[in-house]
Amino acid sequence: MNEIQNTTNDLDQEMIGWRQDFHQYPELGFEEHRTAARVAELLRSFGVDVYEGVGGTGIVGVLQRGTTSRAIGLRADMDALAITEENEFSHRSRNDGKMHACGHDGHTTMLLGAAKRLASSEKFDGRVVFIFQPAEEHGRGALAMIEAGLFDRFPVDAIYGIHNMPSIEAGHFAVRAGPIMACEDNFEIVVQGKGGHAALPHLTIDPIVVASEIVMALQTVVSRTLNPVDNGVVSVTDFSVAATRNAIPDKVILRGDTRAFTPQIQNRIEAAMERLVSGICSAHGADHRFVYSREFAATINSHKEAAIAADVATQAFGRDSVNADCQPIMASEDFGFMLQHKPGCYLLLGNGGVGPGGCGLHNPNYDFNDEILGRGAEFWVCLVESQLPAQPVSQAPAGG
Ligand SMILES: [Zn+2]
Numbered sequence: 001m002n003e004i005q006n007t008t009n010d011l012d013q014e015m016i017g018w019r020q021d022f023h024q025y026p027e028l029g030f031e032e033h034r035t036a037a038r039v040a041e042l043l044r045s046f047g048v049d050v051y052e053g054v055g056g057t058g059i060v061g062v063l064q065r066g067t068t069s070r071a072i073g074l075r076a077d078m079d080a081l082a083i084t085e086e087n088e089f090s091h092r093s094r095n096d097g098k099m100h101a102c103g104h105d106g107h108t109t110m111l112l113g114a115a116k117r118l119a120s121s122e123k124f125d126g127r128v129v130f131i132f133q134p135a136e137e138h139g140r141g142a143l144a145m146i147e148a149g150l151f152d153r154f155p156v157d158a159i160y161g162i163h164n165m166p167s168i169e170a171g172h173f174a175v176r177a178g179p180i181m182a183c184e185d186n187f188e189i190v191v192q193g194k195g196g197h198a199a200l201p202h203l204t205i206d207p208i209v210v211a212s213e214i215v216m217a218l219q220t221v222v223s224r225t226l227n228p229v230d231n232g233v234v235s236v237t238d239f240s241v242a243a244t245r246n247a248i249p250d251k252v253i254l255r256g257d258t259r260a261f262t263p264q265i266q267n268r269i270e271a272a273m274e275r276l277v278s279g280i281c282s283a284h285g286a287d288h289r290f291v292y293s294r295e296f297a298a299t300i301n302s303h304k305e306a307a308i309a310a311d312v313a314t315q316a317f318g319r320d321s322v323n324a325d326c327q328p329i330m331a332s333e334d335f336g337f338m339l340q341h342k343p344g345c346y347l348l349l350g351n352g353g354v355g356p357g358g359c360g361l362h363n364p365n366y367d368f369n370d371e372i373l374g375r376g377a378e379f380w381v382c383l384v385e386s387q388l389p390a391q392p393v394s395q396a397p398a399g400g
């Protein structure tokens with residue numbers, strides 16, 4: 001049993017209803033029309049000012065108290081994945097082939113719950129900017145909102161986000177200063193050889209042999225190029241050949257994915273890969289094309305805001321519920337782009353290790369744990385009240 005209080009109040013019940021409704025109607029990145037309309041409708045019903053279409057299907061809600069110019073940004077993501085749900089419960093997906101397998105239905109709901117509570121609270125002074133972003137999974141939604149003027153139209157001193165995490169006990173928070181999630185880069189390598197008869201290999205340049213050597217050599221990028229105390233991942237995830245059994249093909253395409261925490265390591269990985277690909281192809285007389293692209297920025301928490309988030313969670317839920325120096329994760333998160341523009345912090349909230357949410361994120365059996373909705377909303381409210389305190393200036397200045 002986890003430590004979450006089992007006292008459900010009316011808002012908790014309401015949030016469960018919103019969450020399960022979002023879960024039943026998942027929408028992919030930039031297609032979150034129903035979800036965004038529902039978010040806008042609920043925000044308006046609470047008395048929050050609503051701005052729609054900020055970066056495609058993005059929604060911004062603004063709640064102002066008093067006259068101070070202090071402002072805090074709270075962000076949730078709304079998109080689902082192209083996964084066919086295997087759960088059988090009554091709130092399973094009704095949109096075939098789409099599923100909230102990453103718990104963004106819960107993120108959206110927790111932020112709505114916080115908006116409802118804050119809208120009837122006088123315990124803060126300043127502006128709360130509620131950011132409901134589209135298309136996190138493709139890593140395009142944060143940039144779309146930023147390019148649509150998110151931080152110019154709705155300036156904030158700092159920005160915070162939460163992701164649910166199945167490997168952490170339900171309702172516990174994990175956070176760290178510095179990198180918490182990695183960047184993601186993608187690559188494509190075309191090995192251009194010379195095709196021919198399978199029985200006459202001496203007349204060909206066999207791209208399968210060359211590409212195989214590349215796959216093995218790429219295993220040395222992390223182990224022999226990076227400093228052992230740095231982190232990196234290089235994964236070849238696709239080895240494509242237009243094959244015929246008795247012929248040597250003329251080309252192989254390799255695709256894959258790399259992860260790191262700093263631009264320096266990204267650069268080192270890219271350079272080492274290019275050197276190996278070029279050298280191996282040249283040694284075998286094959287041509288090549290190497291394309292390396294940067295997809296997600298690393299999610300790097302600023303020290304001050306990470307300490308604030310850990311303090312707020314500790315004060316609200318107790319020291320045993322907060323890991324203030326968790327291990328970073330090599331997966332990636334679109335929120336990293338927002339943290340390139342504003343100081344802030346990304347936290348993990350435990351979804352628990354049992355039940356439908358006990359499996360990994362992006363699993364067809366995943367489900368956000370409704371028991372943690374109240375805790376997520378409570379964290380948001382406590383964060384706002386601590387950073388935009390209602391008391392006049394004698395209190396410690398907040399935010400940034
Ligand atoms: Zn995801």
Ligand SMILES: [Zn+2]
Binds near residue numbers: 163
């Ligand atoms: Zn996610």
